[in-house]
Amino acid sequence: MxxxxxxxxxxxNETISHDCF
Incomplete structure (x- = not known):
């Protein structure tokens, strides 16, 4: 899973750099 x-x-991550996960 x-x-x-x-x-x-x-x-x-490759599309938008974000630190939410």
Missing amino acids: AVWVHYIEHKL
């Missing part, structure tokens, strides 16, 4: 979350997190 954490795998897909990490994928999305990485994608978002």
